[in-house]
Amino acid sequence: MNTPQPVDLLIAPQWIVPVVPRGLVLQEHALIIDAGHILDILPLADVRQRYLPRQSHHLPSQAVMPGLINLHTHAAMSLMRGLADDIALMPWLKEHIWPAEHAFVSEAFVNDGTLLACAEMIRGGTTCFADMYFYPMATASAVKQAGMRASLGLVVIDFPTGYAADADDYINKGLAARDALSGISTLSTIFAPHAPYTVGDRTFEKLLTFSGQLDLGIHVHLHETQAEITESVAQYGIRPLQRLANLGLLGPGLIAAHGVHLTQTEIELLAEHGCHIAHCPTSNLKLASGIAPVADLLTHAVNVGLGTDGAASNNRLDMFGEMRMAALLAKGASGNAEVLQAWRALEMATLNAAQALGLDGVIGSLEIGKAADLIAVDLSDVETQPCFDVVSHLVYAAGRSEVTHVWVEGRCLLSEGQLTTLDRREVLEKAKLWQKRLQAKSM
Ligand SMILES: CSC[C@H]1O[C@@H](n2cnc3c(O)ncnc32)[C@H](O)[C@@H]1O
Numbered sequence: 001m002n003t004p005q006p007v008d009l010l011i012a013p014q015w016i017v018p019v020v021p022r023g024l025v026l027q028e029h030a031l032i033i034d035a036g037h038i039l040d041i042l043p044l045a046d047v048r049q050r051y052l053p054r055q056s057h058h059l060p061s062q063a064v065m066p067g068l069i070n071l072h073t074h075a076a077m078s079l080m081r082g083l084a085d086d087i088a089l090m091p092w093l094k095e096h097i098w099p100a101e102h103a104f105v106s107e108a109f110v111n112d113g114t115l116l117a118c119a120e121m122i123r124g125g126t127t128c129f130a131d132m133y134f135y136p137m138a139t140a141s142a143v144k145q146a147g148m149r150a151s152l153g154l155v156v157i158d159f160p161t162g163y164a165a166d167a168d169d170y171i172n173k174g175l176a177a178r179d180a181l182s183g184i185s186t187l188s189t190i191f192a193p194h195a196p197y198t199v200g201d202r203t204f205e206k207l208l209t210f211s212g213q214l215d216l217g218i219h220v221h222l223h224e225t226q227a228e229i230t231e232s233v234a235q236y237g238i239r240p241l242q243r244l245a246n247l248g249l250l251g252p253g254l255i256a257a258h259g260v261h262l263t264q265t266e267i268e269l270l271a272e273h274g275c276h277i278a279h280c281p282t283s284n285l286k287l288a289s290g291i292a293p294v295a296d297l298l299t300h301a302v303n304v305g306l307g308t309d310g311a312a313s314n315n316r317l318d319m320f321g322e323m324r325m326a327a328l329l330a331k332g333a334s335g336n337a338e339v340l341q342a343w344r345a346l347e348m349a350t351l352n353a354a355q356a357l358g359l360d361g362v363i364g365s366l367e368i369g370k371a372a373d374l375i376a377v378d379l380s381d382v383e384t385q386p387c388f389d390v391v392s393h394l395v396y397a398a399g400r401s402e403v404t405h406v407w408v409e410g411r412c413l414l415s416e417g418q419l420t421t422l423d424r425r426e427v428l429e430k431a432k433l434w435q436k437r438l439q440a441k442s443m
């Protein structure tokens with residue numbers, strides 16, 4: 001008989017929801033984690049003869065599933081949560097958010113805001129997020145401290161800010177960040193031109209050149225409001241998506257955040273080019289931007305992931321909330337209860353988002369060889385009893401407060417509901433300090 005192989009970690013929950021293959025739920029099974037990766041998923045009865053774990057987690061009332069992936073957010077904006085509510089996008093940006101960013105956004109603001117966001121996301125079962133904000137090195141520093149995984153947007157916008165003076169300055173700072181962060185397995189970078197209404201053709205063309213040379217994707221706000229489209233038609237004579245298509249920007253490296261207002265032809269164009277949509281249902285409702293045609297997108301095989309957008313427009317970074325919201329909204333908007341079923345919402349928040357980020361070989365499902373980015377959700381309390389269908393509960397009944405454990409690359413970031421990498425008090429103190437500063441300015 002072979003001697004058992006020493007391994008880092010055994011996780012033995014009541015259920016394993018691997019997401020791939022679709023519909024599979026394992027019981028009486030264990031995950032074996034070693035060197036940050038999933039080494040094996042096997043019947044519990046076979047573990048003793050095969051593996052000698054240095055650490056074991058028996059989680060008798062939990063479901064273990066892939067970590068949730070927030071495909072569109074502005075993490076540092078958590079410091080502006082509730083600063084301006086009940087306003088539509090353009091007045092929200094122009095009259096409240098951009099002035100506040102002009103006055104306050106700095107490396108320290110981004111670091112502290114991102115730490116607050118990471119604490120919230122980890123507690124809510126998010127292990128990876130696609131960010132888009134100024135000072136990506138400050139974001140990276142907070143993400144590393146938290147131990148999360150992130151795609152960092154290299155922001156470009158055709159107006160000066162405290163971060164950069166002009167398009168070339170944004171691009172150069174972004175590329176320097178990309179170089180400095182290369183080789184960190186949990187961090188990747190992506191160009192993040194803000195939106196077609198703030199970025200001109202020349203800048204998009206420059207980004208396209210660099211994106212081809214460096215194999216960098218593009219993450220952009222697109223077709224978020226009807227006003228964006230009307231203005232584009234007035235200024236350029238075409239709708240924003242067509243403008244990006246004419247510039248040659250559409251392709252499998254493009255993540256379009258929102259995609260609320262899309263014609264059938266535009267959905268076909270997105271499908272044809274393999275573009276991805278980051279669907280942000282709560283932010284779209286709160287800013288009264290509209291409801292994205294998710295059912296049509298899925299019918300046309302456009303890859304759709306889920307995002308929260310920033311906490312200033314959501315006002316939560318709660319991916320369990322987004323899964324539920326996406327499923328309910330698609331049903332209500334289409335009049336078809338079958339249009340976005342629980343398993344699909346779960347896929348959107350995991351595997352689809354991983355695919356959009358080009359990370360589906362690394363994260364998004366629990367498969368042997370993938371990184372051990374996973375979460376445990378307790379389904380034993382009154383909110384989730386009885387339990388006939390685990391996937392149904394994960395989408396419709398459970399919430400972020402049921403998340404008990406979070407691992408990224410096999411490292412535990414949340415244990416029995418407690419943050420392990422971040423000091424909750426410190427994060428809160430910093431948030432309070434920023435609240436005072438922002439309040440003093442607005443009075
Ligand atoms: C250029 S980095 C981020 C930039 O985007 C602003 N922002 C935040 N949320 C939204 C949204 O829903 N649509 C458009 N722009 C948004 C943020 O305030 C930053 O200025």
Ligand SMILES: [Zn+2]
Nearest residue numbers: 221257309310
């Ligand atoms: Zn956004």
